[in-house]
Amino acid sequence: MSRGGGQAAVRVVPAGTTDAPAPVAGPVRVRISDLSKSYESDRGPVQALSGISLDIHDSEFLTVLGPSGCGKSTLLKCVAGLEPVTGGRILIDGKPVTRPPPDLGIVFQRDLLLDWRTNLDNVLISVEFLGLRKRDFVDRARQLLDLFGLAGYEDRYPWELSGGMRQRVAICRALVDNPGFLLMDEPFGALDAMTRDDLNLELQRIWLRDKKTALFITHSVPEAVFLSDRIIVMDRNPGRIAAEFVVDLPRPRTLSDRETAPFIRYSAEIRATITGMGILRNE
Numbered sequence: 537m538s539r540g541g542g543q544a545a546v547r548v549v550p551a552g553t554t555d556a557p558a559p560v561a562g563p564v565r566v567r568i569s570d571l572s573k574s575y576e577s578d579r580g581p582v583q584a585l586s587g588i589s590l591d592i593h594d595s596e597f598l599t600v601l602g603p604s605g606c607g608k609s610t611l612l613k614c615v616a617g618l619e620p621v622t623g624g625r626i627l628i629d630g631k632p633v634t635r636p637p638p639d640l641g642i643v644f645q646r647d648l649l650l651d652w653r654t655n656l657d658n659v660l661i662s663v664e665f666l667g668l669r670k671r672d673f674v675d676r677a678r679q680l681l682d683l684f685g686l687a688g689y690e691d692r693y694p695w696e697l698s699g700g701m702r703q704r705v706a707i708c709r710a711l712v713d714n715p716g717f718l719l720m721d722e723p724f725g726a727l728d729a730m731t732r733d734d735l736n737l738e739l740q741r742i743w744l745r746d747k748k749t750a751l752f753i754t755h756s757v758p759e760a761v762f763l764s765d766r767i768i769v770m771d772r773n774p775g776r777i778a779a780e781f782v783v784d785l786p787r788p789r790t791l792s793d794r795e796t797a798p799f800i801r802y803s804a805e806i807r808a809t810i811t812g813m814g815i816l817r818n819e
Contacts (some may be wrong), residue, residue, distance in 0.1 A: 565717065565749045566592035566615060571624035572774075573610055583774035584610045588624070590768065590777065595747040599764040601754060601806070607775025608753045612721050615751060616642055628717065637717070638666070641710030645722040647702040649694040655681065656690040659708045666713060673712055680708040684738060700731035704738070711742070718750045725755065733791055736762055744788055757810075761802045762789055769806065771813050779809045 571588040574581045585607045592598050600608050613619040615626055617636040626633040641662075649658045659677040660670050681690055684704040694702050703723060710718060720739075724732040736759060743750060743763075754760050760767050764783045771778040785798060793799050 562593040562595055564591045565594045565596075565629065566590075566751070567627045568592075568615070569624050569626075571611075571614065571626065572622045573607070573614060573619065574622045585614075586774040586776050588775070588777060592749060592751060594749055597743055597750045597752065597763055597765045599752045599754060599760040599767045600770060601757065601760045601767055602770030602775075602778075603772060603810075604755070605775075606770040606772035608770060609721050610775065611770075612719055612751060612753055616640060616719055639716045641713070641715035641718045643703075643706055643710045643718070643720045643723040645725050647694070647699075647706040649702055649705055651693060651695045654691050654693060655686065655697070655705050658694060658705055659712050662709050663713055668713065676714070677708065677712050680711055681705070683742075684708055698731075700727055700735065703727065703735065707735075707739070707742075714746075716748060718748045720750065721753045722755065724759070732759070737791070739763065740788060757803050757806050758794055758799075761785075761799060761806070762794065767806065769809055769813075778813055779806075781806060 568588055568590040571585055572583070573585040574583045576582075588611065600611060602608050610619060614621050615628075615633065617633045628637050629639075631637075649655075650661070653661065656674070656677055659681065660673060663670055663673045678690060681687060681704075684707065686701060686704055686708075689697065689701070694705065697705070707723070710720075724735050727735065740763060742748075752760075752763060761783055767781040767783060768777055769779040769781070770776065781802065783802060785793070785802070
């Protein structure tokens with residue numbers, strides 16, 4: 537069970553249902569225990585995260601949802617080993633996280649592509665960082681680019697692509713060495729609505745095929761419901777877990793599913809929870 541800030545997190549069932557959905561099955565891949573994170577400032581320490589305890593199961597798609605400033609990105613960076621924790625601990629596959637683990641792919645909101653490298657070489661750069669032989673991954677990189685609709689763009693440069701196409705390249709880069717654990721920090725937040733929908737479908741297709749363990753950060757309630765097995769809602773000042781939703785909707789999900797009664801009930805219950813936290817106004 538997740539908890540935060542000294543209070544048990546709420547496990548919420550969508551309005552109109554009577555029985556709680558079954559908990560996520562599978563072994564625990566990531567265990568976060570009583571995590572806290574603070575930063576030093578001119579006015580003293582700033583508490584970014586407090587009392588975060590959370591399990592992420594193998595092959596689970598877990599989304600963290602919350603307002604700006606609640607520590608979503610900080611949490612992801614701690615899990616990735618990019619930020620040291622102040623208190624508590626994080627275990628991945630039973631091992632403490634002190635640096636980025638090898639079986640990890642990360643996608644950020646900005647694509648962070650190098651405009652002087654071809655798109656294919658941008659995908660392969662993560663392989664180079666890992667010290668692996670680049671030539672062993674060329675075929676996989678081309679297959680991924682083709683899978684994401686970028687066949688024929690391998691030898692072009694990022695500055696020749698649209699924003700959505702660039703983000704596709706960034707996702708291919710995260711997947712090229714076939715990591716078992718995928719972290720995504722608002723990867724579609726800067727994209728237009730149609731491109732975002734398209735990439736939600738592509739991401740779901742990849743996840744259903746490979747069943748990677750995924751930790752996804754977003755501000756969007758519909759996006760969270762569409763993609764997730766489970767959703768964690770965070771509150772701020774300091775960042776802590778306020779609620780947990782198990783999303784019991786069949787897969788694969790289509791964009792038209794967002795207009796169905798079960799999907800709408802999930803979205804409404806989540807928004808009501810966020811409104812009750814004083815983050816959204818209900819006027």
